[in-house]
Amino acid sequence: MNAATDKVMETSLMQRLKQETAFLHDRMEELMAQAEVFENKDNYRQFTLSQYYFQKDVEHLYEDSQVQQLIPDLDVRGRSEAALQDLADLGIKPALSTIATESVQYPQSLGWIYVSEGSTLGAAFLFKAAQEKFGYSADFAARNLAAYPEGRAIVWKRFKQTLDDANFSQQDQQLIIEGAMQGFHRFGELLSQLKELK
Numbered sequence: 759m760n761a762a763t764d765k766v767m768e769t770s771l772m773q774r775l776k777q778e779t780a781f782l783h784d785r786m787e788e789l790m791a792q793a794e795v796f797e798n799k800d801n802y803r804q805f806t807l808s809q810y811y812f813q814k815d816v817e818h819l820y821e822d823s824q825v826q827q828l829i830p831d832l833d834v835r836g837r838s839e840a841a842l843q844d845l846a847d848l849g850i851k852p853a854l855s856t857i858a859t860e861s862v863q864y865p866q867s868l869g870w871i872y873v874s875e876g877s878t879l880g881a882a883f884l885f886k887a888a889q890e891k892f893g894y895s896a897d898f899a900a901r902n903l904a905a906y907p908e909g910r911a912i913v914w915k916r917f918k919q920t921l922d923d924a925n926f927s928q929q930d931q932q933l934i935i936e937g938a939m940q941g942f943h944r945f946g947e948l949l950s951q952l953k954e955l956k
């Protein structure tokens with residue numbers, strides 16, 4: 759075994775996910791800046807639509823029994839319902855019902871869920887901006903950006919622990935990382951076509 763292999767084996771799945779998708783996270787931040795989400799309420803509404811569609815994609819994956827067995831606290835996760843209520847506050851109903859994850863299998867699905875759970879961390883900044891800019895809150899129009907009742911950090915830490923404790927093989931880790939890349943791409947796609955979303 760050489761030093762490079764040792765290094766791969768020492769790196770946990772969560773470290774790998776963070777490192778190997780960092781460039782896609784950077785792209786998300788760029789797309790978010792381009793979308794000028796807080797420039798006006800129309801942009802914010804379109805962004806909320808993208809959040810809703812992405813959450814629907816991710817929550818579809820919760821229906822799988824392997825996902826349910828691995829992540830016992832799925833019921834506290836997921837924000838599509840909150841996003842739907844936000845959209846109602848903002849005066850719209852989503853027009854589409856297509857799901858981008860129909861053919862996503864376990865364990866790739868865990869990569870998608872990683873993207874969704876990780877995005878709750880950055881959402882702290884977005885929540886603050888929605889409050890400051892528009893006066894939105896956890897009870898009106900920004901529910902989907904609010905922290906989970908237990909707090910963002912605790913729920914994130916528990917998710918990370920669950921994935922690392924599962925001791926996935928290198929092959930499965932690769933599939934999970936691919937799933938995360940698909941998830942980032944999907945959200946990037948939604949952000950890129952924000953103005954056309956219905």
Ligand code: HEM
Pocket residue numbers: 772775776783786787790791872873874875876877878879880881883942945
């Ligand atoms: C303005 C936009 C965004 C900002 C400012 C932002 C900021 C952050 C911050 C501060 C963290 C925590 C980093 C840490 O504690 O180490 C984070 C983590 C993360 N964010 Fe974002 N984010 C943004 C958008 C997004 C989007 C759109 C997604 C995906 C849909 C996303 C997915 C993630 C993921 C998966 C993590 C976890 C990284 C890890 O493995 O530790 N973020 N983000």
